[in-house]
Amino acid sequence: MADEEELILSDLPDDELVLQMHDDLYDGLKDEIIEAVEILLSRNWTPYDILTKALVEGMRIVGIDFRDGILFVPEVLLAANAMKGGMGLLKPLLVETGAPRLGKMVIGTVKGDIHDIGKNLVSMMMEGAGFEVTDLGINNPVENYLDALEAEQPDILGMSALLTTTMPYMKVVIDTLIEKGMREDYIVLVGGAPLNEEFGKAIGADAYCRDAAVAVETAKELIARKHNQVAAS
């Protein structure tokens, strides 16, 4: 609103600045997010705290409103884009400081399927939530997935299909993982317009994700569960 006073980010105390960052992520304001990350860094915040408390938390709120039908894809993409702006600054610092990573995902549309918008949304939202994502693109035979799993050692394998004729290929990939004794090494998430929960179960995936926001939530939950299991054993 034009008649309101211009807000100076650097004048805000830490707690208010973080809340403002949540708002700015919600509104997809990339420049403001970058500026705020710089301010927090100058105030000696750790890159990991900035990532989790400001950016990931802000995107969590975006994800909730997306899930609840208050925000739609365009707003979510702008938010994810703003998040990526902040991540650009944080990424090298996170590596330097040896901060724990949230998780890594390999994702691709299955063989025979050339649809990519849904998969791209999941990639962007996962990156927006702080995950590392390797995107294999479209039309991936099982070998592509196996090579990428080998090379990237991800926590999560994501598969997408938009065609009823290509959905069954997800099962081919999962069956191959089982055959090679690798299935339990990864969390397998599947998605795509014609799929449903029943289908996800039928082919042996860990979860079907209705949309990109659900994919992020599910990924976080299953990774936390896996860590707990490791800690308990």
Place this chain on the structure above:
Amino acid sequence: MNILAQVLENRGWLLADGATGTNLFDIGLEAGEAPELWNFEAPDKVQSVYQGAVGAGSDIILTNSFGGTSARLKLHNAQNRVKELNERSAQLARDVALKSGRRVIVAGSVGPTGELLHPVGTLTEEEASEIFSEQIEGLLEGGVDLIWAETISSAEEFRAVAAAAAVHSAPWCGTMSFDTAGRTMMGVTAPDMVQLVNELEHKPLAFGANCGTGASDLLRTIIGFTKANPSVPLIAKGNAGIPKFVDGHVHYDGTPELMGDYAVLARDCGAAIIGGCCGTRPQHLEEMKRRLLNDPKGSVPDLDAIQERLGAFSSPADGTEDTAPPIRQRKRRRG
């Protein structure tokens, strides 16, 4: 009077076709193959799909050119064949229409580019329009009666098709896919689309909804259009039920009977041009035509009646409720 209005004047409704993809897969198209390449590689099979719809009574058939933009064809390294593939799809359809011995309208199918448009993505509306324009030129050269955009999800891309059709002074129709809680993936509601159409300089002859989720949702969208006072006839092209995974195969669970119900309900809801989308085969179309001819037009059904006859909605609301979605309370807004 435009070509659709002429035909609609006689009967008040038209039967469009079913799903080109579903029917091509039935006769051997492999997943991942570009259906458009079949216009040269297997023209007889493409024509058999057209003939299936015409034989079942369709008054409008859509050309096998849904992925015929350079943006989609480049995935098959066929981006240099836009003109010929589209032209050929239209010629094959025109040939079937001529041989039918009755008036069958040939509509040139235009699908989304698959790219995200600005401001969300990088493709500008102008660039998208150029991409569509190239495809439309091929379709027109092949002899289509009009251009028919389908499965569009963003307002920007819909406008880009309108602008491209305007370049060629081509009559056109356009449908969007309302698949996310009653909205398109990009958040467009049914009333939003009515407004979008009203604001276009080069208006479509008809507009509406295709694909999406089940038949129930699609009819709820049609009712949403009607309530917003559309200025041109409405199109309903819904899926034949919902995909189910059975014994390693996927099939749409909609029976011909269900699609017959859907067709007459679509007309009751206010649609003038009625067809099917994913999973719709000639046997569905036949039953739809039979019911449309035999059943009298009824009053607009309420949502409960639609659910009872066609199955549950995929979401409780569709973004058109009287109560606006909760506006997030902001602590502060920037100047």
